[in-house]
Amino acid sequence: MSKKKIIAFALCAAMTATTALTACSGGKSDASSKIVVGIPQDLEDSLDPHEAVAAGTKEILFNIYEGLLKPDETGELIPAVAKEYSVSDDGLTYSFVLRDGVKFHNGKPVTAEDVKYSIEKSAGMTGGQSLISAFSNIKEVNIKDDTTVDIVLNEADIDFPAYIATTTAAIIPKDNDKPATEPVGTGPYMFVSRSPQENIELKKFNDYWGEPANIENVTLKIIPNADSIVMNLNGGAVDMFARLTSTQTQQLSDNFNVLEGEMNLVQAVYLNHAVEPFDNVDVCRALSYAVDVDNILELTSDGKGFPVGSSMFPAFKKYYVDLSNTYPTDIDKAKELLAEAGYPDGFTFSITVPSNYQPHVEAAQVVSEQLKKIGVNAEIKLVEWNTWLSDVYSGRQFEATLIGVDASSLTATAMLDRFRTDADNNFTNYSNKDYDDLYAKLYTAGSEDERVEIYKELQKNLADNAANIYIQDMAEFVALSDKYDGYVFYPLYVQDFAKLKIKEQ
Amino acid sequence: MKTIIKKIITFIVTVLLVTLFVFIAFELIPGDAATARLGINATPEALMALREEMGLTRPFFIRYFSWLGSFFFGDMGISYSYGVSVRSMLASKLPITLTLTLISFIMVVAISIPIGVFSSKYEDRPGIKIIDVAGQLTMSVPPFFLGIIVTYVFGMLLHLFVPGGFVSYDVDFGKFLSYLFFPAVAIALPKAAMSTKLLKTSILSERKLDYVRTAFSRGNSTMDVMYKHVLKNAIIPVITFLGMTLADIVAGSLVIEQVFSIPGYGRLLISSIANRDYPVVQAIIAIIAMIVIVINLIVDILYQILDPRMREGR
Numbered sequence: 001m002s003k004k005k006i007i008a009f010a011l012c013a014a015m016t017a018t019t020a021l022t023a024c025s026g027g028k029s030d031a032s033s034k035i036v037v038g039i040p041q042d043l044e045d046s047l048d049p050h051e052a053v054a055a056g057t058k059e060i061l062f063n064i065y066e067g068l069l070k071p072d073e074t075g076e077l078i079p080a081v082a083k084e085y086s087v088s089d090d091g092l093t094y095s096f097v098l099r100d101g102v103k104f105h106n107g108k109p110v111t112a113e114d115v116k117y118s119i120e121k122s123a124g125m126t127g128g129q130s131l132i133s134a135f136s137n138i139k140e141v142n143i144k145d146d147t148t149v150d151i152v153l154n155e156a157d158i159d160f161p162a163y164i165a166t167t168t169a170a171i172i173p174k175d176n177d178k179p180a181t182e183p184v185g186t187g188p189y190m191f192v193s194r195s196p197q198e199n200i201e202l203k204k205f206n207d208y209w210g211e212p213a214n215i216e217n218v219t220l221k222i223i224p225n226a227d228s229i230v231m232n233l234n235g236g237a238v239d240m241f242a243r244l245t246s247t248q249t250q251q252l253s254d255n256f257n258v259l260e261g262e263m264n265l266v267q268a269v270y271l272n273h274a275v276e277p278f279d280n281v282d283v284c285r286a287l288s289y290a291v292d293v294d295n296i297l298e299l300t301s302d303g304k305g306f307p308v309g310s311s312m313f314p315a316f317k318k319y320y321v322d323l324s325n326t327y328p329t330d331i332d333k334a335k336e337l338l339a340e341a342g343y344p345d346g347f348t349f350s351i352t353v354p355s356n357y358q359p360h361v362e363a364a365q366v367v368s369e370q371l372k373k374i375g376v377n378a379e380i381k382l383v384e385w386n387t388w389l390s391d392v393y394s395g396r397q398f399e400a401t402l403i404g405v406d407a408s409s410l411t412a413t414a415m416l417d418r419f420r421t422d423a424d425n426n427f428t429n430y431s432n433k434d435y436d437d438l439y440a441k442l443y444t445a446g447s448e449d450e451r452v453e454i455y456k457e458l459q460k461n462l463a464d465n466a467a468n469i470y471i472q473d474m475a476e477f478v479a480l481s482d483k484y485d486g487y488v489f490y491p492l493y494v495q496d497f498a499k500l501k502i503k504e505q
Numbered sequence: 506m507k508t509i510i511k512k513i514i515t516f517i518v519t520v521l522l523v524t525l526f527v528f529i530a531f532e533l534i535p536g537d538a539a540t541a542r543l544g545i546n547a548t549p550e551a552l553m554a555l556r557e558e559m560g561l562t563r564p565f566f567i568r569y570f571s572w573l574g575s576f577f578f579g580d581m582g583i584s585y586s587y588g589v590s591v592r593s594m595l596a597s598k599l600p601i602t603l604t605l606t607l608i609s610f611i612m613v614v615a616i617s618i619p620i621g622v623f624s625s626k627y628e629d630r631p632g633i634k635i636i637d638v639a640g641q642l643t644m645s646v647p648p649f650f651l652g653i654i655v656t657y658v659f660g661m662l663l664h665l666f667v668p669g670g671f672v673s674y675d676v677d678f679g680k681f682l683s684y685l686f687f688p689a690v691a692i693a694l695p696k697a698a699m700s701t702k703l704l705k706t707s708i709l710s711e712r713k714l715d716y717v718r719t720a721f722s723r724g725n726s727t728m729d730v731m732y733k734h735v736l737k738n739a740i741i742p743v744i745t746f747l748g749m750t751l752a753d754i755v756a757g758s759l760v761i762e763q764v765f766s767i768p769g770y771g772r773l774l775i776s777s778i779a780n781r782d783y784p785v786v787q788a789i790i791a792i793i794a795m796i797v798i799v800i801n802l803i804v805d806i807l808y809q810i811l812d813p814r815m816r817e818g819r
Contacts, residue, residue: 044586044780045542053544180588196587196594197776198671198768223669224772225763227653232669232766235660356779386536386779393545394552395535405545424548 033216035484035500038229038238042197042222048179049170050122055406055493058167060220062494063202064105065170065185068096068115069161075315075410075491077161080210081110081171081186091156094164098147103207104173105190112143117174119151135163155443158451159411166409188213188498197222202497214486214501226358239481242495245359246301249477259478261489264315265404266308266415267360269351269367269469272398274429277347284466286337288327290374291367291469295329300362304475310459311405311415313473315491319412321456323463324470334374346375352392352401355382363471364402393427404474406493412455413442419462428468435461508805516798520791521573527790528569531783537561538585541780559585572787582784586777591788594773600674602769603796605685605692605758610751610800612693613700617743620697621704622736628709640698648757652691652764659687669766688765692757696750703746707739741812748804752797 045057049065052058068082079085083099102110120126123135137157142150153160163169176184183191188208192201200220204213221238223229230251232238249258269287271278278284297305306314309323338346353364361382368378378400383391392398407414417423420439421431438457445451463470480487486501531537539555556562563571575582581591624633643651660668666687672680711717712735720730759771770789777785 042776044776044782046588053542055544194587195597195768196584197772198673221669221766222768222772223766224776225766228669228764228766231656231660235668235670237667237669237671237766384779386541386781387534389544390536390540394540394549425545 033502034219035215035217035239035497036219036221036237037495037497038223038232038241039220040222040226040229040243041224043194043200044196046180047183047191047194049167049172049183049185050118051180052167059494060200061167061170061183061185062187063189063218063497064183064187064191065167065172066187067165067167067169067171069165071165071410071490071492071494073488073490073496075317077165077410080165081115085161091158092153094151094153094160095144096149096151098149099209100147102186102209104186105184105205106173106176107207108173108175110171110173110186112146112149114174115149115171116141116143118171119149119169121172122169135169158448159409159413162409162411189218197224211498213498215484215497218497233479233481239484240479240487240500242476242478244477244479246304246475246477249479252479255482256479257482257485259480259487259489260304261476261478262306262313262315262491263404263406263474263476264313264491264493265406265473266311266313267363267402267404267471267474268311269364269400269402269471270405270428271400271468272396272427272429273431273467274396275399277341277343277349278399280341281465282337282341283343284469285327286334286341286374287371287376288466288469289330289334289337290376291327291370291471292329293324293471295370296363296366296471299366300359301475304477305472306475307470307472309470310463311419311468311470312412312455312459313407313415315473316407316410316412316415318452319455321459323459326463327466331373338374338376346377348377348379349399350379350381352381352383352388352398354385354388354403356385357403359474360402360404367402367469367471396427396429400469410492416455416458416462419458419467430462430467432461432465432467509802512798512802512805516795519794519798523790523794524573524576524787525569527783527787528565528572531781531786532565534781536781538781538783541782542585572784576787576791581788584777584785585782586780586785587782591784594785595770595788595792598769598773599792601685601767602755602758602762602771604674604682605689605762605767605769606751606755606796606800608682608685608689609692609696609754609758610747612689613697613747613750613754616693616697617700617704618740621701621743622708622731624701625705625708625712626731628705637702640701643694643698644702646695648692648695649760649764651694652688652761655687655691656764671765671767684765685767688758688761688767691764692754692761696754696757700743700746700750704739704743707742708735711735711739737811741808744804744808744811748801748808751800751804755793755797 039056041056043057043060045052045054047061049061052061066080068080068085069077070080072078079099081099081102082096085094085096087094096115098110098112098115104110119138119141123138125138137153137155139152139154142152144150170185172179173184176182188205189202190205192203194200199222202218202220204216206212223232223238229241229244230248233241233256234253243263252258271284273279293307297303307324309326312320314320338344351364351368353360355361364380368380371378392401418425419430419435420426421436435458438454438461442451442454445454476489478487483503484500485503486499488496488499490496537556538559539552539561543551543555560568572582581595583589584591584594587594620636624636627633656668659665666684671684674681717730717735720734758769759774762769762771770793774786774789777789
């Protein structure tokens with residue numbers, strides 16, 4: 001009995017093994033009309049554009065949803081669901097004229113009712129929370145006629161169009177009662193399915209009002225393990241992957257083109273000004289003098305990256321002022337400042353870094369080495385992302401943290417608002433009276449030029465007071481199989497699949 | 506029957522304890538589902554509102570027992586991250602993890618028993634020493650690392666499979682099995698090496714016993730003695746070992762899924778822990794506990810068939 005069983009067992013196993021082996025085929029992904037894009041994290045989020053918050057979710061939703069306006073690849077706002085808009089003289093009423101023939105993925109045309117519903121929903125006027133704080137400024141949404149919708153504000157806000165252009169203000173159909181799991185939008189791609197931790201399938205929307213997508217099917221494959229990314233690319237399971245490190249790009253086979261852009265964020269050692277010794281501006285300046293940004297870039301990304309000196313990155317163009325030379329590396333000066341501040345022998349502090357993001361971890365290691373030269377001992381404390389969110393970001397229980405801060409919308413305020421003393425998201429506890437006074441002037445500034453000047457002054461204030469040890473806007477590397485081209489970089493955190501196309505052979 | 510009732514009680518107690526521990530762990534680690542969901546857009550008001558909506562503001566024990574209550578009635582709740590029912594998320598992935606575990610287990614048996622018997626039979630031959638060394642080597646390599654080596658050798662060099670590729674069981678079952686084959690190898694090899702060694706030692710010590718000499722003196726053939734007497738006794742400790750290995754194999758498959766990008770329970774479990782999505786974590790852990798207990802039950806039954814001394818009432 002026992003012998004038979006064992007033999008049967010063994011036979012069974014052998015059969016499984018042989019079927020498995022013979023069934024094994026090379027199975028190269030075919031380049032008809034589909035592309036497999038690898039993404040590092042799943043959309044573990046609501047797919048309702050008004051509720052989704054993760055940057056990784058919103059960059060994908062960008063292909064499914066559109067607002068009345070949307071950003072193009074230069075950062076300009078272009079009309080989308082609306083064909084044009086006008087502002088009243090007092091700056092309080094925005095009047096949007098809807099474009100003819102815009103359809104939702106379910107085939108129904110976009111109506112003024114849908115627009116009113118969407119704006120009110122995203123502003124939290126129908127219950128729930130408004131994700132864009134600027135939207136709490138909306139007083140009412142009025143339907144003027146079938147194609148015109150007026151949005152009335154409580155206070156004039158020159159940045160309002162930029163907020164209207166985010167996916168968080170996307171237009172969705174009023175009759176979709178499951179936007180969180182079955183998204184319907186007006187974008188160039190339709191949502192097909194989502195399989196947790198496996199993939200997301202998108203399909204080209206044939207009735208798209210604008211330039212249609214080139215590739216029929218887009219599969220987003222989730223590859224959370226950084227070590228597997230290069231294997232997936234080289235093995236042919238994935239055709240494209242954005243935001244690789246420079247080390248990863250060096251391991252790619254010849255079948256890939258590596259495109260280089262900017263990440264559009266400010267990587268810095270953010271200092272908690274509520275704790276000693278970072279309440280002393282000389283200490284902050286000393287650290288800034290001691291840190292050698294070029295050396296960090298050299299060691300962590302082959303010299304690729306864009307040094308910045310304040311909380312603004314170059315994609316902001318007219319608002320951006322280059323302050324990266326405020327603190328040229330000067331060890332003697334740094335020591336001098338430290339001595340003046342009462343720390344002639346240096347001190348010890350901890351840099352908290354979210355462990356899921358390798359480039360920040362590497363940068364922290366270099367910074368820690370550099371600071372040793374002035375006798376400052378920076379201990380690196382790796383924490384899990386959620387711990388970072390709750391302890392560092394919400395709880396403000398940290399000394400210093402190395403991360404990248406990006407802009408939720410293409411407005412200068414998105415970068416600078418958080419350094420106001422009273423700002424909800426001022427996690428660094430930066431408190432500077434000049435800064436607050438300057439910021440207040442933004443509300444009364446008459447012209448755009450005046451505002452641009454104030455934004456620049458604000459950046460200088462942060463740089464002069466060494467609010468943080470500014471490092472860089474990181475270089476972004478995108479691997480794209482040589483069967484495809486058409487990848488475009490945006491000054492925002494988005495991926496535009498509609499412009500990708502298959503190369504003519 | 507008694508065994509089955511015992512196992513069911515074991516299962517209930519295990520699930521109770523394990524899920525309670527998971528709940529406590531979630532209480533102790535920083536962050537919750539609301540902070541995970543809102544990320545850096547979190548304002549204190551938005552966090553409070555979301556916590557309220559998710560029911561996270563209720564006291565610990567009320568949350569635990571309400572979860573437990575619905576779980577025993579088959580309701581696994583709604584995932585905080587995905588907004589869909591946990592049951593629908595897990596149902597489609599169960600066959601993946603289960604198949605991977607089973608293939609690995611079958612491989613362990615299929616590799617270790619023939620090799621174990623063979624190497625004990627020809628113990629003195631120099632060739633056997635090579636098997637011993639190879640076994641020793643495999644045993645010391647962690648499955649995670651072995652997975653990387655397997656991917657490199659069979660995937661990148663020999664092109665036998667596409668690294669990172671995967672076909673779901675409902676699309677093409679044959680391909681699905683083929684993609685699980687190499688991950689299963691990575692899980693099975695170290696266990697198979699241990700089991701081979703155990704079987705070999707067990708056979709060798711069994712062969713020295715008096716009844717073997719008696720059997721030979723009765724004029725039985727070597728084959729007869731080997732399979733009818735020695736193996737039957739020598740296999741008992743191996744079966745015990747295989748039963749214990751099973752829990753390891755399930756744990757190993759959770760790790761190996763990461764290396765081979767297989768979308769089973771492993772990845773879901775890790776991401777759900779990071780997102781503090783405890784309905785998903787609890788359900789996965791309960792299911793894994795169930796898998797381990799059920800397969801252990803099968804091993805126990807096998808045990809009693811093979812060894813009459815183990816049978817009840819004797």
